[in-house]
Amino acid sequence: MILLLTLAGGLGAAARFVLDGAVRTRWPSRFPWGILLVNVLGSLVLGFLTGLVLNGADPQWRLVLGVGFCGGFTTFSTAMTDTVRLARDGSVRLGLLNLLGTLGATVTAAAFGLGLAVLL
Template structure:
């Protein structure tokens, strides 16, 4: 189980790096769109996995994919660092948008994922 968690965490971190890089390359912006997307997708997946476990799925897969992959994939510490960077750079509105956007979008995505899994 520890090996699977480790591999899943590494895969999640690699996926975050690739996705964030692709978003930055395609949409150059001061706003960290890539990290926002990563956090929303990770929250959606984590909500979905939680819903699957609540409806009887094997919790070991949720542990590996939720804790391992999503733990490596999502990065709320980077979202906070980006928020501070924006604020210190004088972009207070973008900083507030990043902070509130991450909060609202990730909670909504997690709830949607949970609901989707329960409906299946």
């Protein structure tokens, strides 16, 4: 189990690096769109996995994919660091947008994923 968690976490971190880099390259901006997208997608997947487990799926899937992959994929610490960086650089509105947008979008995505899995 430890090996699976480690592998899944590494794959999640690599996927985050690739996706964030692709977004930043394609749409350069002071706002951290790539990290926001990563956190929203990770929350959606974790909500979906949680819903599957509530419907009787093997809880080890949530452990490996949720804790491992999503844990490596998502990065709320980077989102909060980006928020502080934006505010310090004089973009308080963008910082606030990042803070509230991350909170609202990730909670909504998790709820949507949970609801979607419960419907299946």
